Amino acid sequence: MTLDIFNEKGTPLEKQEFTWRELVQTPTSKLDDDAFTRVRIILMNGLESEALRFSHATARMMNGAFRLPLAQVRRVEQHQQTMVNWLLPADLSPLETTIGFEQVAIEVTASVALREPDEYLAQVYRFGLLEDFDHLYRFSALMDRVMGADANNIIQNYSDIMPGRPTIVEHRAPEDNLREHYNAMTADPLTKLHALTITAAENQTHDYYMTIGPMFADPIARQLYAEIASIEEQHTTQYESLLDPNETPLEKWLMHEAMEVYNYFGCMQYETNPRIKQIWERFVDYELGHLHMVMDLMKQIEKRDPAELLPPTLPEPIEYVSHRQFVRETLNREVDLRAAGTSFIHKDEEPDRAPLSIAYRDQMNSEGxxxxxxxxxxxxxxxxxxxxxxxxxxxxxx
Amino acid sequence: MSTAAKMTGNRTGMQTSPELAEELIEGATNATPSSQGDAQDIADYRGEYIAEGFPIGSLPTVPVSEEGEADEDELGMAVFLDKLSERLAYERTGTRLYEALLNKCETLGETTPGPTLEEIEHIGREEMEHFLLLNETIAELGGDPTLQSPSADVAGVTSLGIMQVLTDPRSSMAHCLQAMLTAELTDNDGWQLLIKLAENLGYNELTTQFETALEHEEEHLQNVRTWLSECVLDSAEA
Incomplete structure (x- = not known):
């Protein structure tokens, strides 16, 4: 199934309306819905959260002509995020939702790493993947040992629960968290869509952990959230550094909207819950409406043809399937990788090539x-x- | 009272600052609500969602008869497995709760009145044994002991607050015992219900095993109740 994003105009912005009752639908079932339905909800909440974050940052830095269109689209994206995020049920505890967030970070990043045409970026995704993989194991231990519950009730057998690159060694100096960015002039459009998707997902994971960490009474839970939220901040730094800073703000906005169309369209293709599928279909149309509005702005203001930046049809979507074999192979091959500057090295080289990370890590871990x-x-x-x-x-x- | 508590005092009551309280009451009394009605309006909203009829989740599936349709016994078995799953989740969490209580008692030291370390270990061990019994029972009945049934899920939501009290380093032994009393009261009734379900389905051996578990739980309840009562009464005399 393909989508011609130039000829499909979607729903015009002025027709994109909601009511409070519509925003707050009966949520999905933690017990009966497929784990990948939850994965898609968490991912798309992250993408809409990024839409708002980007829009606000842009509105504060760009000239006055953009403020109104940004605000108009932002209002709709606020409500799209609400409708999506409110699909998570109340019996899904903060810790269980956390397990869902880590499953997103594993399975979605694995799919992206496999499809990424740029080998360096694929390596960056595999590097981050092994760290989130370890987080799932640590949170699962917390769930078993403090709540007396089983993380696999959330994971549903799709992902492994075992150590990855140990979280204790994931702490790095800022100098070792930045990566080389893609070149906007030459990069494959899929590379841009991937980088934006993973940046959005990781940023939302960070924000979620920072919100719920203090809700736990147990000091080990509070410390674990503090530690892993710090890694999610590093991941956000890593992934956002992949984005070419030379893209104009309008170009970035265009790619954000294209990324949202791409992901809602992928969700729609894989969704097994018909009620949720209708929401993904509706939001494909809404995002097409946003995309065409930004295309028009680009033509008017920058006098550029959006076709220079966007693919004629959307690439194959992210695969919502278990990537167990790929993750295990990556783990076997790359668990001992560390970062030095924008490069990846073996852990034995770290003392010489990344001494700042070692010093920082030793300080943070010095009290346990x-x-x-x-x-x-x-x-x-x-x-x-x-x-x-x-x-x-x-x-x-x- | 600890030094920190003496320094700050409890500021939640209105009598902390009577003048501000008076202004607050005056402001609220003179204001006009923006809409007519009362708390029933909330119930109407909630009712709309209830009427949609979405369940929390499905009952555990049981082996279906050759005809392919669930008969009365199979439905009875599904309910039995649902409640077994609930009890299993409760005993599993209960073991962790008593681990936290043991941790608290080890750190604060045994006090009189109050439980000894040995007494907490005794209860914790029995909670774990009950969990293992249920795990084995569900498997022997052809169910999946790792499945989280709707009742197990609801029990998890209900006991989240108990876990928060037990794992909070600031809670006192009396706070923890109060929370455990809630857990043990529910646990006792839960086992009684399981015994009735087992009897109705004709599982005589299980009924006997569950009655032994209930005897343990009755002892847990009695102990927790006594420790709590003595702790609170003792603190009132101090």
């Missing part, structure tokens, strides 16, 4: 490591590690 403590000796076991009687009460149990 929450990610190590929470998962001390932890092996995920179906249901809970209590099945294997791994508990303070094991002694004397029959």
């Amino acid at each position: 490591s929450p990610s190590e403590v929470v998962a001390a000796g932890y092996t995920w076991t179906p249901g809970t590690e209590l099945v294997e009687k791994r508990s303070a009460f094991a002694k004397g149990a029959s």
Whole structure:
């Protein structure tokens, strides 16, 4: 299935309307809906959150002509984000939602890494993927050991729950978190769509952890969220540095809208819940409306043809499937990679080539490591590690 | 009272600052609501969503008869598995709750009145054994012990507050015992219901095993109730 984004005009902005009742629909089922429906909801919430973030930042830096169109589109995207995010049910606890966020970071990033035409960017995605993969394991240990619950009720067998690149060694100096950006003049459009998608997802993950971290009473949970939120901030720094800073603000806006069309269209193709699929279909049309509005602005203001930047039809969508084999192969091959400047090196080279990261990491971990403590000796076991009687009460149990 | 509590005091009541309180009351009393009605309007809104009829989730599936249609026994079994899953989730979380209580008692030190470390370990061990019994029972009945049934999910939501109290380093032993009393009251009733369901479905051996578990739970409840009562009464005399 393809979408001709130049001929499909979507819903005009003035026809994009909501009511409060419509925004707040009965949510999805934590128990019955497929895990990838939740993955898509979390991802698209992240993308709409990025739409608002980008729009506000742009409105504060661009000349007056852009303020009104940005505000007009922003109002709709605010409500799109609401309708999407409110599809998460209340019985999905903050920690369970966290497990969902990490599944997004694993499966969506894996799909992107596999499809990415630029080998350097593909390497960047694989590098980040192994870190989020480790976060899933640490949060699963927290869930088992503090809540007494099983992360696989959320994951539904699609993703592995085991250590990745240990979170304790993921802490890096800013000098080692920036990457080379793509060249906007020569990059494949898919490269741009990928970079924007993953930046948006990681930024929202950071913001979510910063919001919910203090909601936990347990000090180990509070410390773990503090630690992993810090990595998500690094990831946001890493991924946003992939975006070419030489793109004009209007060019960036155009690519944001194209990225939203691309992702809603992908969600629509994979969605298994008919009620949610209708929402994705509706928002493909809304985003096409936004995209055409920005295309017109580009023609009027920059006198540029958007066809120079956009593909005639959308590339194949992100695959909402398990990437277990790819992730395992990447883990085997690249778990010992570290960053030095914008390059990736073996961990043995780190003392010489990334001394600032080592110093920073040593300082942060000098009073203990929450990610190590929470998962001390932890092996995920179906249901809970209590099945294997791994508990303070094991002694004397029959 | 700790030094920190003495320094700040509790500022939540209106009598903390009577003059500000008077102004607050005056302002609220003189204001006019922007819409007519009362709290019933909220119920009407909620009712619309209830009427849509979406469930939290589906009951556990059970092996279907050859005819392909669920008969009365199969529906009974689905409900039984749902409640077994709920109890399993509760005992699994209960084990972690008693680990947290043990942690609290180890750190603060045993006090009289209050539970000893050994008494907490005894209850925690039994909670874990109950979890293992349920895990095995569900598997033997052909169910999936890793499945989170609707009742298990709801039990998880209900007990989130208990977990927050137990894992909060600032909560006192009495706070924790109050929270555990809520857990143990529910647990006792939960086992009683499981026994009735097992009896109705003709699982005599299970009924006996569950009755033993209920005896343990009755002892847990009695102990927690006594420790809490003694702790609170003792603090009132101090």
